[in-house]
Amino acid sequence: MLTFLAALALQTPAPVADNAVWTQPELERVANEIRAEVEELRGMKFKGPVAVKLTDKAGFFEYARRRQAATETPEKAYRDETVAKLLGLIPASMDYQKEMLKILEEQVGGFYDPKSSTFYLMETFTGGVAKIILAHELTHALDDQHFDIDGTLAQCGDETDATLAYQAVVEGSGTGLMNQWYMKHLSEITPADLAAAQGLGAETLAKSPPYMWKPLLAVYLLGDSFLARSSGMNLTLKKAALSDIQATFAAPPKSTEQILHSNKYWNADERDDPIRITIDTSALPEGWQVAGVDTLGELYLALLTTPPKKRKGLDVTSALAVMGVNYTNAAAEGWGGDRCVLLRNGDDTMLQLVTAWDTAKDADEFAAALGDPARPSSIPVFKGSGRDAESGWIRGASATQAVVTRELAADGQTPLVVLRVFSLQAPATEKVIEQLKLPYSLAGDAR
Numbered sequence: 001m002l003t004f005l006a007a008l009a010l011q012t013p014a015p016v017a018d019n020a021v022w023t024q025p026e027l028e029r030v031a032n033e034i035r036a037e038v039e040e041l042r043g044m045k046f047k048g049p050v051a052v053k054l055t056d057k058a059g060f061f062e063y064a065r066r067r068q069a070a071t072e073t074p075e076k077a078y079r080d081e082t083v084a085k086l087l088g089l090i091p092a093s094m095d096y097q098k099e100m101l102k103i104l105e106e107q108v109g110g111f112y113d114p115k116s117s118t119f120y121l122m123e124t125f126t127g128g129v130a131k132i133i134l135a136h137e138l139t140h141a142l143d144d145q146h147f148d149i150d151g152t153l154a155q156c157g158d159e160t161d162a163t164l165a166y167q168a169v170v171e172g173s174g175t176g177l178m179n180q181w182y183m184k185h186l187s188e189i190t191p192a193d194l195a196a197a198q199g200l201g202a203e204t205l206a207k208s209p210p211y212m213w214k215p216l217l218a219v220y221l222l223g224d225s226f227l228a229r230s231s232g233m234n235l236t237l238k239k240a241a242l243s244d245i246q247a248t249f250a251a252p253p254k255s256t257e258q259i260l261h262s263n264k265y266w267n268a269d270e271r272d273d274p275i276r277i278t279i280d281t282s283a284l285p286e287g288w289q290v291a292g293v294d295t296l297g298e299l300y301l302a303l304l305t306t307p308p309k310k311r312k313g314l315d316v317t318s319a320l321a322v323m324g325v326n327y328t329n330a331a332a333e334g335w336g337g338d339r340c341v342l343l344r345n346g347d348d349t350m351l352q353l354v355t356a357w358d359t360a361k362d363a364d365e366f367a368a369a370l371g372d373p374a375r376p377s378s379i380p381v382f383k384g385s386g387r388d389a390e391s392g393w394i395r396g397a398s399a400t401q402a403v404v405t406r407e408l409a410a411d412g413q414t415p416l417v418v419l420r421v422f423s424l425q426a427p428a429t430e431k432v433i434e435q436l437k438l439p440y441s442l443a444g445d446a447r
């Protein structure tokens with residue numbers, strides 16, 4: 001798991017780090033010390049041992065490869081990349097896997113492998129920063145022993161929104177405890193240590209689209225504030241209550257909407273669980289098949305409703321920049337639920353995204369952000385290649401066309417926005433667009 005160190009961003013740059021080298025006995029001694037502190041800070045005991053090992057870039061790549069093979073199918077990887085490209089969130093020409101691995105390679109300080117209950121520290125990290133990483137990763141180990149992290153992740157399946165919401169609990173827990181440990185040991189952490197870690201991967205992140213880094217950053221920082229029941233960022237490093245941590249692991253938030261607006265999880269009165277939407281793919285036109293199904297959620301849709309001009313890289317060297325990141329916006333707020341289906345026919349792809357909203361105004365705002373004021377009776381097709389002139393938001397393949405419609409659910413109440421994106425060899429005719437219209441229903445609809 002990635003170890004992004006939020007606390008580090010609060011420091012000012014200083015000269016080089018020390019170049020001490022770990023020995024295995026020394027690592028184990030330090031890990032044991034921090035393990036005891038983690039137990040004390042959390043108020044929970046480890047149930048069993050945690051192995052600690054040193055590793056290097058090659059070791060990380062091997063782990064990342066094995067972990068991906070065990071937890072991700074090639075179909076999911078294809079789905080995620082294709083959907084992101086159809087939505088213009090990453091350039092169509094990008095080798096997504098390679099770029100993502102590059103970010104991780106530069107950012108990772110250590111990782112915890114739930115399969116083998118082993119914590120790995122990247123050997124290049126020493127001194128105070130290594131201890132901060134130990135505090136974070138040992139918290140994952142402690143949580144895993146009590147709450148079975150992989151078991152819950154498996155239950156999230158290939159669902160993007162639910163997985164991110166659970167990752168926010170896991171990383172928020174690790175980040176919160178890490179921050180508590182850091183506050184206790186401020187004097188032991190040298191500015192040089194921090195500066196070295198802080199600049200890691202800065203160049204890559206500064207050039208990466210938000211799709212690559214925002215969800216990553218969100219699970220650490222928003223996860224921490226969610227658990228502490230803070231509104232906005234947890235700038236005061238408020239400690240989450242143990243009972244709250246236990247409650248969220250037992251009954252994880254169901255969507256990133258609940259992470260972004262923690263009152264929608266914590267307050268019974270405001271509790272807002274996602275509306276389940278089903279898209280019927282039982283009668284597809286010849287040649288077409290389902291290449292993926294997913295729920296994207298508010299955090300993801302907020303990437304889509306961020307105007308292209310504002311989709312910038314992240315400056316990790318600036319605390320203000322890191323703490324000032326916006327994770328949602330007016331167009332994505334008021335999310336009620338969504339479902340998307342990716343269809344494929346040879347090189348042709350089509351995405352249908354059905355979104356439900358709390359109010360008609362919320363739906364209008366989302367539709368407007370997609371580039372077209374809702375005109376329910378017409379099909380607002382963005383014509384021409386590139387499709388940027390009017391809306392600015394589609395930057396996918398040159399033949400990409402998008403259709404946005406404002407609709408009403410069968411209950412006669414729930415406002416919907418349906419987005420369909422076509423990437424076809426030949427421009428989509430109205431007939432093709434009509435043929436590929438997939439029926440959908442909301443849970444609770446009369447059937």
Ligand SMILES: [Zn+2]
Binds near residue numbers: 001002003136171
């Ligand atoms: Zn972590």
